[in-house]
Amino acid sequence: MELTIDGRKVRAPEGEKILWAALDAGIEIPHLCAIREADRPWGGCRLCWVEVEGKGLVTACTEPVREGMVVRTDTEEVRRLQRRILGLILRDHPMECKTCPKRPTCELLKWMRFLKVKIPKDLRPFPREMTEPDESHPLFVFDPNKCILCGKCVWVCKEVEGVGAIDFAFRGYGMRVTTFLGKPIVQTPCTGCLRCVEVCPVGAFYLKEGVELERGKEEHLGERP
Ligand code: SF4
Ligand code: SF4
Ligand code: FES
Known part of the structure; x- marks a missing residue:
């Protein structure tokens, strides 16, 4: 049509x-x-x-x-x-861009540039309590503080890999991505496929130093190559 x-x-x-x-x-x-x-x-x-x-x-x-x-x-x-x-999303996001491993491909930064949105200084400092990043897996880190709840990791883990190691928990403002009972990710059925790292648009899932993605690039689902 x-x-x-x-x-x-x-x-x-x-x-x-x-x-x-x-x-x-x-x-x-x-x-x-x-x-x-x-x-x-x-x-x-x-x-x-x-x-x-x-x-x-x-x-x-x-x-x-x-x-x-x-x-x-x-x-x-x-x-x-x-x-x-975008301003509301940024309000809940720790803007640690200088040290963030996802900086080169970060989609938050991409849309900030596109929409000419600056870091909302008046809404800082970061209002939520920070959670320790989960570094239990040998290949990657999950930093829930940077999660923007896009749901891509949950979808790819469940629907593509058929594992379901991570899911949404709680509702409303308390909603977050976590493992069953909040266990360290290494104690879940996670297979280490790294699809969550590939699809995460921000620095919530990222590779540990020295680890590389097989395909060598981030995957932006559904987008043109
Ligand atoms: S995820 Fe993006 S916006 Fe957030 S700290 Fe990393 S580079 Fe900055
Ligand atoms: S893909 Fe990244 S930003 Fe999206 S829900 Fe998962 S951890 Fe959060
Ligand atoms: S509501 Fe998120 S891309 Fe449309």
Whole structure:
């Protein structure tokens, strides 16, 4: 079917979500939690707002394309909302970028640059209690303090690797990614496949020094190579 995104005619298969139709056409929409291969969108980060004519603001990773649909990705309202959401995510994030191993591929930094959002100085210092990073695994570290709850590690561990060593626990503001009973990750059925490190968009899962990913690069699910 054919739709219009930012004045451009774009073709996409029926049932496709606006986000993937736009990305395939080279139109950037900020997003942090979307997984193209997932059966159902998680819709957790709320960053991918776009405006649909006749419908208003929708999240692009959950809204399917329709014939003749008119989408705008960069209106003032869209950008205002995206900057606000990103600001809220940053409020809970320890900005230790200088020493963060994920800095070169960090998606938070990417969208901060894209949306021209600065570190919200007025919201610092970091308001949450810090948790000790889990360094029990010989290959990687899990630092829950940097987790933005995108859900990609949980999905890949359960749905791709069929392991389920990590999952979400608690609800609302207390929600976090953890192991069963909060055990050190090395005491879980984790196989050391490192898929969590590959998909994590920030520095919450990272390799220990001297360890390298086999494929040699981070994997951004569903995105163009
Ligand atoms: S995950 Fe990104 S934003 Fe967070 S400390 Fe690391 S480089 Fe900085
Ligand atoms: S650890 Fe990384 S991949 Fe997992 S939910 Fe947190 S930010 Fe997402
Ligand atoms: S990418 Fe759409 S809600 Fe996260």
